[in-house]
Structure formats: structure tokens, C-alpha cells
Amino acid sequence: DAGVIxxxxxxxxxxxxxxxxxxxxxxxxxxxxxxRQTMMRGLELLIYFNNNVPIDDSGMPExxxxxxxxxxxxxxxxxxxxxxxDSAVYFCASSRTSGxxxxxxxxxxxxxxx
Amino acid sequence: xxxxxxxxxxxxxxxxxxxxxxxTYSDSASNYFPWYKQxxxxxxxxxxxxxxxxxxxxxxxxxxxxNKTAKHFSLHIxxxxxxDSAVYFCAASGSGGxxxxxxxxxxxxxxxxx
Numbered sequence: 001d002a003g004v005i006x007x008x009x010x011x012x013x014x015x016x017x018x019x020x021x022x023x024x025x026x027x028x029x030x031x032x033x034x035x036r037q038t039m040m041r042g043l044e045l046l047i048y049f050n051n052n053v054p055i056d057d058s059g060m061p062e063x064x065x066x067x068x069x070x071x072x073x074x075x076x077x078x079x080x081x082x083x084x085x086d087s088a089v090y091f092c093a094s095s096r097t098s099g100x101x102x103x104x105x106x107x108x109x110x111x112x113x114x
Numbered sequence: 115x116x117x118x119x120x121x122x123x124x125x126x127x128x129x130x131x132x133x134x135x136x137x138t139y140s141d142s143a144s145n146y147f148p149w150y151k152q153x154x155x156x157x158x159x160x161x162x163x164x165x166x167x168x169x170x171x172x173x174x175x176x177x178x179x180x181n182k183t184a185k186h187f188s189l190h191i192x193x194x195x196x197x198d199s200a201v202y203f204c205a206a207s208g209s210g211g212x213x214x215x216x217x218x219x220x221x222x223x224x225x226x227x228x
Contacts (some may be wrong), residue, residue, distance in 0.1 A: 004157070033214075042219070042220045043203065056215065098214045099213045100146030100207050102160045104160075107156055107157050
């Protein structure tokens, strides 16, 4: 079975550019999460979707960040404009349902903003 | 919100020895406590979890204990092997309607020396 798929795996961009990260959750999972991982702040939840609807975006750092889930098999996280402090590893995770249950993480996208 | 503290930040053991990682949490209503293992260049992967109605859970060489009164839980790995070397994260779930939300500890880098 394919796990959570993320693309690209690595992204290097210049400050001010738009960045789009992509995620395909595991088929049949109805909950999707975007996380950011940095040395300073650890693993932080950015946004949570349930049945393609954003439920909790309180972790989105600022208006430069936006996320969409147009259907059950695809989600995007967009940063516009990007800044050097956005450099981090971004993970997408999915779970079969919401609540206290295993979250399956993708391999992550390592973003570097110069 | 929930706060999770994890100790130690690094742990080095000899192959065959035991390793113990400890976490504390702040929200007494949290009731789900997973542990994730993250290998270099990969996303976190669930290795074991425990719910608040259970004090201990074991899976082969891995065990987790939970003390709800003291609000702490621990991961125990026995007979460590070099392939156990990774970063380990504890997490605690949110309560009630926020039970999808995992708050992660900062991680423990475990090194098992052959």
C-alpha cells in the first residue's frame, strides 16, 4: 500500500517567491494534517482537515500561509511570499478518522528559502 | 493549551542495554499518548500508543507506562539494537473536541552503540 505521498521532497527558493507543497493522503483516510518541523520549535500542527473541510487552522503562522483540500486525495500548502524563516521540513499526515488514532506521516518536504 | 516536556534530549546506550525516555504533560483531560520514531530523512512513524484507561502496554521490546495522577508517561526499550537509533517523540492528544490535536515533545535522539 502506498503511504502518504508528498512532493516535492526538496525545494530551494528565493525570498519573495511563491512555494506550493503537495500531499496525497492514504486512500480512505478522512483526516489530513499539515505539520512544520524545526529545531527550535519541534513539530507543530499548522492545519487540520476533516472530510476536506478545514477544521483548525490556528497553527498557520500568518496570512502568507494558506492550505486547500479540493478533494479527498489531494491537499496543498502554499506560502506566498516566502521568507527565510519559513525554512523547515513540512510534513503531511493522514488518519482514518479524527480523534485519538494513529497518524501516518509522509516523508516530508525540506524547504529552504534563501 | 497542552504542554509536553520530554527528557532527555539525547541518550546514548550500548547495544543490549535498556533505554528509557520520559515525558510529562499539562492537560489532565488528555487521554491518548502515542510515541513516534523518526529516522533520518523520514517522517515520524508510530511505534506504540497508550490510552488513559491503561497503565502499561507492551509490544515485544517496547513498553510504555502511564501515570495519570502525576501526568507523566515513559517509553522503555529493552535489549536495544543499532537499528533502534533514531529520534523518538512523545505526544499527548487534546481533549474533547480537540482530540485530533497532538502536542509533541521536542524529541530524544537515541544512539545505540554496537
